[in-house]
Amino acid sequence: MSSINKVVVLGMGVLGSQIAFQSAFKGKEVTSYDISDEAVAAGRERFEVLAKRYAADLPGVGDPQAALTAITATSDLAEAVRGADLVIEAVPEKIEIKQETYRKLAEVADPGTIFATNSSTLLPSDIAPATGRADKFLALHFANEIWLRNTAEVMPGPDTDPAYLTELAEFAEEIGMVPIVLTKEKAGYVLNSLLVPFLDAAGELWAGGYADVETIDKTWRLATGAPVGPFQIYDVVGLTTAYNIASTNPDPGHQAFAAKIKADFIDQGKLGIATGEGFYKYG
Amino acid sequence: MSSINKVVVLGMGVLGSQIAFQSAFKGKEVTSYDISDEAVAAGRERFEVLAKRYAADLPGVGDPQAALTAITATSDLAEAVRGADLVIEAVPEKIEIKQETYRKLAEVADPGTIFATNSSTLLPSDIAPATGRADKFLALHFANEIWLRNTAEVMPGPDTDPAYLTELAEFAEEIGMVPIVLTKEKAGYVLNSLLVPFLDAAGELWAGGYADVETIDKTWRLATGAPVGPFQIYDVVGLTTAYNIASTNPDPGHQAFAAKIKADFIDQGKLGIATGEGFYKYG
Incomplete structure (x- = not known):
């Protein structure tokens, strides 16, 4: 105690x-x-x-x-x-x-x-x-x-x-x-150190036009047994947070992702589960 | 059809x-x-x-x-x-x-x-x-x-x-x-494009001495509801494959991870589930 x-x-x-x-x-x-x-x-x-x-x-x-x-x-x-x-x-x-x-x-x-x-x-x-x-x-x-x-x-x-x-x-x-x-200080602690590169990679696949959101999420769920894929996690985290993280990274893949979530979602008030719609629609 | x-x-x-x-x-x-x-x-x-x-x-x-x-x-x-x-x-x-x-x-x-x-x-x-x-x-x-x-x-x-x-x-x-x-060619397809950066990040947390294997896996399971964490996935993939991927990346974090899995596991014949022991022991 x-x-x-x-x-x-x-x-x-x-x-x-x-x-x-x-x-x-x-x-x-x-x-x-x-x-x-x-x-x-x-x-x-x-x-x-x-x-x-x-x-x-x-x-x-x-x-x-x-x-x-x-x-x-x-x-x-x-x-x-x-x-x-x-x-x-x-x-x-x-x-x-x-x-x-x-x-x-x-x-x-x-x-x-x-x-x-x-x-x-x-x-x-x-x-x-x-x-x-x-x-x-x-x-x-x-x-x-x-x-x-x-x-x-x-x-x-x-x-x-x-x-x-x-x-x-x-x-x-x-x-x-x-x-x-943690036994030593690390930016992002444990969770964000795992989550950010994972979500980044998913964002790049989508924004780069390699595969659609449903395909990427399905792949992760099937291959790892996880209940949710990366875009389902984005909807929970909120697309404003996703934008803020991606837009501060100068890498072109991140910039493309940031620009696309702004244009396709944020500018239309679709911010994730909190607003009833993000990458998916919620009832 | x-x-x-x-x-x-x-x-x-x-x-x-x-x-x-x-x-x-x-x-x-x-x-x-x-x-x-x-x-x-x-x-x-x-x-x-x-x-x-x-x-x-x-x-x-x-x-x-x-x-x-x-x-x-x-x-x-x-x-x-x-x-x-x-x-x-x-x-x-x-x-x-x-x-x-x-x-x-x-x-x-x-x-x-x-x-x-x-x-x-x-x-x-x-x-x-x-x-x-x-x-x-x-x-x-x-x-x-x-x-x-x-x-x-x-x-x-x-x-x-x-x-x-x-x-x-x-x-x-x-x-x-x-x-x-996929709608366009991409090294790693969808699955490895997601899995490799995720597993890399976990490997760096462990090899860098920030947190232990059980803590990292537990964090991922709790935060995302996934049945397995990254080191449980490593044990399925096999540590030889993990070593081969990490050792070809010149980044110091990857090199440290490669060196540590070789010394701590591969050199002792612990290659993952296939050999009965990797990051975890299997009955």
């Missing part, structure tokens, strides 16, 4: 609110922080929505209403982090915002508090200098819809004390996650 | 014997050819083994014994191909051998006969000039253990008449395959 009981989540956006809610739902003492009273109020509305989603998606499991009332939320950072065992940072994915957040955090947090970032794209070593405690700092990375996609990637930076890797893996299990432990 | 009845398979090796047997098993008139009487005799032994495998793996389906007796085998190319609707070439994967085979074939085959190559690594455009009939030449690519992994990739060269793409897709269905139709 981990020694982590009091958890503070910085940022009450999409992921931050889910991490806080899930931790409270599993019995941790949770404080959520955001930078202003308006942001805190918006975060509280997210918690209300999450309580309904949990009740609908996990019928008979736990008490979402109790989790809702148990969470403390504040825009006072010093008050939030007092006595915290763990601070999970889920602020916007910009290095300047992260660094500024950790500089302020380092001033007010107890020396023994563990810091973890939920960053998808930055490495612990990019952020560690701002934390003032590189040995107690690591990544704890959740997927969207945390209560359904319950993996948590735990990744150290070069200076992280390995004891905290074990500690956070145990904490992740305690809040209902399956921990995926 | 295709107009293909008489099928000639060139090469009685692992894949050639399976293609011939499967076609006969599904009622096609099949002649197998190999370059010498010794090679033909070895091919006949493969047919005997296949008849037993079919009976064991597909109990109550078809009549493997009838397929066995129905196949004609010869080392006389002109005799083999007389009146053939389709010649499927499955000779060794060396461009000189393929070209020499097609040059001889072009001299003796009827002008209307369709030629298809089972090549995994060469493109139709690499071979087409030697066929003398680029419009009637395309790729028809099977996986090993054709009766279990029943996909057949159908791929045209730049000069293939699209009518033969449709014709071969129908033929593939008639012999129990699920046709995967």
Whole structure:
């Protein structure tokens, strides 16, 4: 069992609110922080929505209403982090915002508090200098819809004390996650390191005119026994995310794919399952 | 329905014997050819083994014994191909051998006969000039253990008449395959174009020391619902094949992976499921 009981989540956006809610739902003492009273109020509305989603998606499991009332939320950072065992940072994915957040955090947090970032794209070593405690700092990375996609990637930076890797893996299990432990930092963690080249390859086959979406998905399903092919995964991930990833890669195959999903889908409001249509139509 | 009845398979090796047997098993008139009487005799032994495998793996389906007796085998190319609707070439994967085979074939085959190559690594455009009939030449690519992994990739060269793409897709269905139709030639077809970058990425995560085999496989299974992760696929494909692919890529990540599978597995006779042990142990 981990020694982590009091958890503070910085940022009450999409992921931050889910991490806080899930931790409270599993019995941790949770404080959520955001930078202003308006942001805190918006975060509280997210918690209300999450309580309904949990009740609908996990019928008979736990008490979402109790989790809702148990969470403390504040825009006072010093008050939030007092006595915290763990601070999970889920602020916007910009290095300047992260660094500024950790500089302020380092001033007010107890020396023994563990810091973890939920960053998808930055490495612990990019952020560690701002934390003032590189040995107690690591990544704890959740997927969207945390209560359904319950993996948590735990990744150290070069200076992280390995004891905290074990500690956070145990904490992740305690809040209902399956921990995926990396032993060294890696952009994309494990999942995106596998998923991105796989989805890229599928995108290039389609955008290059080699085969159609249904053929490519069928091939993968038949050959590997997987329930879904790459374009079914794209529809779940969302075509805006697919576009954002592909368009930043200068390779001509990626550029062709980005241009084609923009023209054929995004410009027509077809963004994947979330909008009812992407590569496939959903009822 | 295709107009293909008489099928000639060139090469009685692992894949050639399976293609011939499967076609006969599904009622096609099949002649197998190999370059010498010794090679033909070895091919006949493969047919005997296949008849037993079919009976064991597909109990109550078809009549493997009838397929066995129905196949004609010869080392006389002109005799083999007389009146053939389709010649499927499955000779060794060396461009000189393929070209020499097609040059001889072009001299003796009827002008209307369709030629298809089972090549995994060469493109139709690499071979087409030697066929003398680029419009009637395309790729028809099977996986090993054709009766279990029943996909057949159908791929045209730049000069293939699209009518033969449709014709071969129908033929593939008639012999129990699920046709995967490409509309343009592509190294790796559909399946290996997806599988190779995916397996490469997994290999780099492991060889680079970022995460262990079980963690990487678990991540893929949990996140995508797939029954197997990349290292379970490696064990099926065989580690010798994995080594051969990785070692030809100059990228340091691939070289590290190749070196590690050689040292940790191949040099110790652990080649995957076939030897009872690879990344995992099999009972």
